[in-house]
Amino acid sequence: MRAARLHVPGTPFVVEDLPTPVPGPGQVLIRIGGAGACHSDLHIKAGDLPGLPLPQTLGHENAGWIEAFGPGADDQGFEIGDAVAVFGGWGCGHCRLCLGGHEQLCDTLLWGGMGPAGGYAEYLLVPSTRQLLTLGGLDPVLAAPLTDAALTPYSAVKKALPLLVPGTSAVLIGAGGLGQYGIQFLKMLSPATVVVIETDPAKRKLALSLGADVTIDPRAGDADDEVRAHTGGDGAAAVLDFVGIDATMALGVAALRPQGVFVLVGLAGGSVPFSFFGVAAEASLTMSNWGSRNELEEVLSLAQRGDLVSNIEQHPLSAINDVFDRLDRGLIAGRAVLVP
Ligand SMILES: [Zn+2]
Numbered sequence: 002m003r004a005a006r007l008h009v010p011g012t013p014f015v016v017e018d019l020p021t022p023v024p025g026p027g028q029v030l031i032r033i034g035g036a037g038a039c040h041s042d043l044h045i046k047a048g049d050l051p052g053l054p055l056p057q058t059l060g061h062e063n064a065g066w067i068e069a070f071g072p073g074a075d076d077q078g079f080e081i082g083d084a085v086a087v088f089g090g091w092g093c094g095h096c097r098l099c100l101g102g103h104e105q106l107c108d109t110l111l112w113g114g115m116g117p118a119g120g121y122a123e124y125l126l127v128p129s130t131r132q133l134l135t136l137g138g139l140d141p142v143l144a145a146p147l148t149d150a151a152l153t154p155y156s157a158v159k160k161a162l163p164l165l166v167p168g169t170s171a172v173l174i175g176a177g178g179l180g181q182y183g184i185q186f187l188k189m190l191s192p193a194t195v196v197v198i199e200t201d202p203a204k205r206k207l208a209l210s211l212g213a214d215v216t217i218d219p220r221a222g223d224a225d226d227e228v229r230a231h232t233g234g235d236g237a238a239a240v241l242d243f244v245g246i247d248a249t250m251a252l253g254v255a256a257l258r259p260q261g262v263f264v265l266v267g268l269a270g271g272s273v274p275f276s277f278f279g280v281a282a283e284a285s286l287t288m289s290n291w292g293s294r295n296e297l298e299e300v301l302s303l304a305q306r307g308d309l310v311s312n313i314e315q316h317p318l319s320a321i322n323d324v325f326d327r328l329d330r331g332l333i334a335g336r337a338v339l340v341p
Pocket residue numbers: 039040041042061062149150
């Protein structure tokens with residue numbers, strides 16, 4: 002099969018021929034229909050994930066069709082040819098996180114594409130049918146990014162939902178691939194006023210079309226004051242930061258009202274001071290790391306109902322290096338999906 006592998010961090014992917022994997026006990030072989038090109042793979046490609054085995058096939062946002070079952074995997078409700086989304090946060094399957102339904106928090110190096118081979122290839126070996134969800138008529142190209150680009154903001158929004166009662170506001174920072182889904186989930190699941198902070202005018206326009214109530218350009222005027230003016234004066238009940246640099250974290254934490262929550266999603270590596278008198282009373286600071294298998298089922302059901310707007314461009318797997326170059330330069334407005 003054709004696969005795009007990273008041999009040396011910081012160098013381009015190499016598209017090459019590899020043996021097609023044969024599923025072992027309990028495993029399932031998926032023929033890839035689409036694999037989302039995720040921004041986090043830029044970090045991994047640059048060498049930011051210690052312990053990553055090399056060479057490595059990256060790609061953790063996958064959907065396609067069941068090609069073959071390993072022994073014991075063929076009697077668990079799926080058939081050859083079924084269209085499926087792959088839940089990518091694979092774990093050991095038997096620790097308290099995995100058994101508690103948060104397999105994605107078990108061990109990052111067990112995730113497909115970060116230890117085991119991922120989906121920038123013609124075929125993907127999945128450890129268990131528990132990581133498969135039926136697509137119910139969704140196109141695999143459209144479904145692939147839902148497994149991360151939509152699941153991650155969905156899980157972040159759910160963490161904030163208990164605070165987003167009528168009359169409150171939510172601030173979302175960064176309306177890129179993930180933030181665009183985040184805006185939709187906030188509007189769909191909460192009555193809060195949604196304030197979007199974004200530097201790119203095209204993305205601010207897109208944010209409004211996706212339901213944002215207000216957009217703010219943080220580079221124009223005093224962003225703190227502007228956020229305050231649009232969050233009812235006492236601040237935001239929740240802030241979701243899809244960027245995660247020092248400046249966005251400082252802006253976000255300053256925007257919180259007492260008992261508000263700041264949810265860090267962006268992987269840019271920033272930090273923010275958190276002190277007794279430095280932040281709103283009883284504010285909390287948390288992060289959201291991907292989402293659970295059951296949350297993915299919820300995301301897919303919203304997509305199946307036609308409730309999600311996806312901004313997707315499709316490219317052949319052979320163009321992976323061009324796609325990652327454009328991703329690196331911020332030239333992909335929504336999500337790019339690689340098709341083998
Ligand atoms: Zn990702």
